[in-house]
Amino acid sequence: MELVTRIADVPVRGTGNLIAIGKWDGVHLAHQAILRALVAEARRVGGQAVAVGFHPLPMQVLRPEAAPPMLQSLEERAELMAALGVDVHLALPFDRALADMTPEAFVHQVLVGQLRAQQVMVGFNNTFGRGGKGTAETMRQLCTPLGIPVHIFQPVRADGENVSSTEVRFAVAKGRMQAAARLLGRPYAVRGLVVQGDRRGRELGYPTANIRLEEGRLLPPHGVYTARVTVLGEPRKLQPPVTVTPRTGPVYGAMLNLGVRPTVGGTELRCEAHLFDFRGDLYGRELQVEFLEYMRPERAFPNLDALVAQLRADERAAREFLAGRQGAEG
Incomplete structure (x- = not known):
């Protein structure tokens, strides 16, 4: 196109x-x-x-x-x-x-x-x-x-409502990611470049990709999400007139934290994804993150051991959700 x-x-x-x-x-x-x-x-x-x-x-x-x-x-x-x-x-x-x-x-x-x-x-x-x-x-x-x-x-109707950009925004803003997906015909997604983080997730046994998001994008509420991540590769800047084809790449199930990381005293917004069963380096790569399901709010833990225990529970819940989704799709 x-x-x-x-x-x-x-x-x-x-x-x-x-x-x-x-x-x-x-x-x-x-x-x-x-x-x-x-x-x-x-x-x-x-x-x-x-x-x-x-x-x-x-x-x-x-x-x-x-x-x-x-x-x-x-x-x-x-x-x-x-x-x-x-x-x-x-x-x-x-x-x-x-x-x-x-x-x-x-x-x-x-x-x-x-x-x-x-x-x-x-x-x-x-x-x-x-x-x-x-x-x-x-x-x-x-x-x-x-x-x-x-x-x-x-009008096209879904979930008893006329499908519109306003309804999509409302669903995403409320963290109702499956409702947003029904209006869009696909999961709500954002893209961003993987940049250097503080490597704290790696020290906890859960290495994450720190994704720099585009300013002005609609984001769901802070919290932990089950996600699907596509590794798009090197970033590209479109300069029209240009031929556009859909970008693809390896796809991984993931759990994602969107927030400020209160347990470690964070203050700036971070989007950090732990890709299941991934081995390799993602720095400088562009990722597409699909928000599949809101799991829980972001919260401060009394210590890192408590945080790791919760991360393990989050991983189990995310993998179960992804397995159920895969079974439903095929």
Whole structure:
């Protein structure tokens, strides 16, 4: 898949561009329904599936003080789209000029004039144009006279709620990781570089990877988690226009502590993962950490012996959870 930030860099292929528009914040199940339909229709008519979004997200520009933490990086968003078969992700740089564009100007200048849209797909609650005045129905009213079909997708429901980025954030913020996974269609994950720690875990018999997380990412509550860790390898920085493919690597079950380590007098936030059955050096490698299940809150222990005893109990619980999950999956 091609990741581009300029309309001029969108390749010209096939019978034309089929466009899906959204913020794609999290690429959750509702987003996936639109993108799968986009790809299927593009393949049917011989066109190109183009997902149009924004980077940074509009709220980060318009009201940065109220902008919620990020569910994913642009790279992660692009990889998820690539896995779904999208041909191009156009991540438009959101700025004041774009924010001030009227719905009419966006359709006539961007969708028709520059992208030459053949079809448009949007979610039921999509807004666009100055002040968010354009709605999904506005899109239909503007595009239909131009001969451009507009497909409006209705809500996708899970756990009795409409799937949305807001619901994902709520679940993650509460530590309800399995609920978040049901909304996303996959476990909630973060990525980070392994950096030098104080090696205290190694001294306790539980060596950990100290993961430096990206600022502004949504994190679950402090505590101990059962996790799954993918060793992605050397970090990469995407410089659009660029071809994006999903990154993979060896996968390990893990237990993870997210917090300040009160037993040893820590004060700064750390994300430390102990990978089960791993042997080797992870310094300088990028890891993807999937939060599978919240096990317990972080707490101070009276001494290191008590901490080690709890770590052994955590390991047993995490391994049992992972074994049960593996059995359920296959």
